[in-house]
Amino acid sequence: MSRVAVVTGASSGIGKATAAALAGRGYRVIGTSRKPDSIGPDATVTGIEYRALDLTDAVSIDTFLAELGPVDVLVNNAGESQAGPLAELPGDAVERLFRLNVLGPITLTKAVVPGMRERGYGRVVMVGSMLASFPMPYRSSYVASKAALRGFATAARFEESPFGVWLTTVEPGQVDSGLRERRTKYIAEGSCHAADFSTFMTELDAKQAKGIAPDTVASCIVDAIEADRPRPLYAVGSNAPVMFAVRRLLPRTIVERLIARAYGMSR
Numbered sequence: 001m002s003r004v005a006v007v008t009g010a011s012s013g014i015g016k017a018t019a020a021a022l023a024g025r026g027y028r029v030i031g032t033s034r035k036p037d038s039i040g041p042d043a044t045v046t047g048i049e050y051r052a053l054d055l056t057d058a059v060s061i062d063t064f065l066a067e068l069g070p071v072d073v074l075v076n077n078a079g080e081s082q083a084g085p086l087a088e089l090p091g092d093a094v095e096r097l098f099r100l101n102v103l104g105p106i107t108l109t110k111a112v113v114p115g116m117r118e119r120g121y122g123r124v125v126m127v128g129s130m131l132a133s134f135p136m137p138y139r140s141s142y143v144a145s146k147a148a149l150r151g152f153a154t155a156a157r158f159e160e161s162p163f164g165v166w167l168t169t170v171e172p173g174q175v176d177s178g179l180r181e182r183r184t185k186y187i188a189e190g191s192c193h194a195a196d197f198s199t200f201m202t203e204l205d206a207k208q209a210k211g212i213a214p215d216t217v218a219s220c221i222v223d224a225i226e227a228d229r230p231r232p233l234y235a236v237g238s239n240a241p242v243m244f245a246v247r248r249l250l251p252r253t254i255v256e257r258l259i260a261r262a263y264g265m266s267r
């Protein structure tokens with residue numbers, strides 16, 4: 001019997017690549033999209049069963065879960081990338097971000113973990129972001145959402161791993177997935193941050209365009225799933241091994257200055 005894997009946000013980017021990689025390895029893959037019927041034939045991956053799921057909508061989550069049978073692997077991948085100065089982020093935008101990036105994935109995780117525990121096998125991968133480990137200006141809401149997701153997984157590992165259920169976080173660096181075209185941006189008219197924000201966004205988009213391919217992240221996610229004892233954290237892209245070593249060696253204030261400089265900010 002093939003293992004059943006659910007990949008949220010499987011219509012594009014990292015989710016689509018992960019769903020394809022798992023289907024290629026013999027998993028039965030259920031991929032989600034807000035509008036599965038509008039995924040064109042070019043974007044559809046053979047072997048993936050697409051189902052509707054909007055993680056910001058409680059009714060959509062309930063409907064999805066009601067129709068879901070036993071799940072062995074859950075990849076919480078769907079997410080929104082948001083940017084803007086903290087003081088200018090609209091409350092409803094931050095709430096939507098947290099529903100999609102944190103609360104929705106946690107609802108799915110809570111729903112599937114008991115069955116995994118009963119069957120003695122389960123893998124839950126949170127697709128976080130290296131920004132949770134290396135916070136950047138104008139990304140506070142996104143950084144906080146990914147840090148929250150990692151926090152849930154890192155703590156719950158202690159609880160569930162004795163039952164064969166491993167939660168893990170994969171933090172990608174910059175990935176050339178097209179996410180930047182879908183990024184939501186908020187800046188007030190006449191903002192004192194306008195010039196800095198524009199410099200930052202130009203640098204960010206340029207770095208992301210040179211990022212790694214979604215397939216590389218998908219391979220890392222598959223490695224995490226198939227490890228006997230998945231690690232708490234995997235990081236892939238953006239020179240991750242060097243970045244984490246630098247962070248361990250240098251004082252935080254220096255790291256902060258290096259990040260600011262890399263994005264054209266004078267601090």
Ligand SMILES: NC(=O)c1ccc[n+]([C@@H]2O[C@H](COP(=O)([O-])OP(=O)(O)OC[C@H]3O[C@@H](n4cnc5c(N)ncnc54)[C@H](OP(=O)(O)O)[C@@H]3O)[C@@H](O)[C@H]2O)c1
Nearest residue numbers: 009011012013014033034054055078079129174175177179
């Ligand atoms: N690209 C990067 O540089 C990068 C770096 C670090 C981490 N990440 C993370 O990697 C994950 C995938 O990003 P990506 O780069 O592959 O971007 P992407 O191509 O834009 O994929 C985002 C996915 O999320 C789904 N989605 C969006 N809103 C949703 C909602 N309300 N409910 C359910 N699903 C929703 C989208 O599906 P539909 O539109 O079909 O619903 C889409 O498949 C995200 O969590 C992102 O934060 C990306």
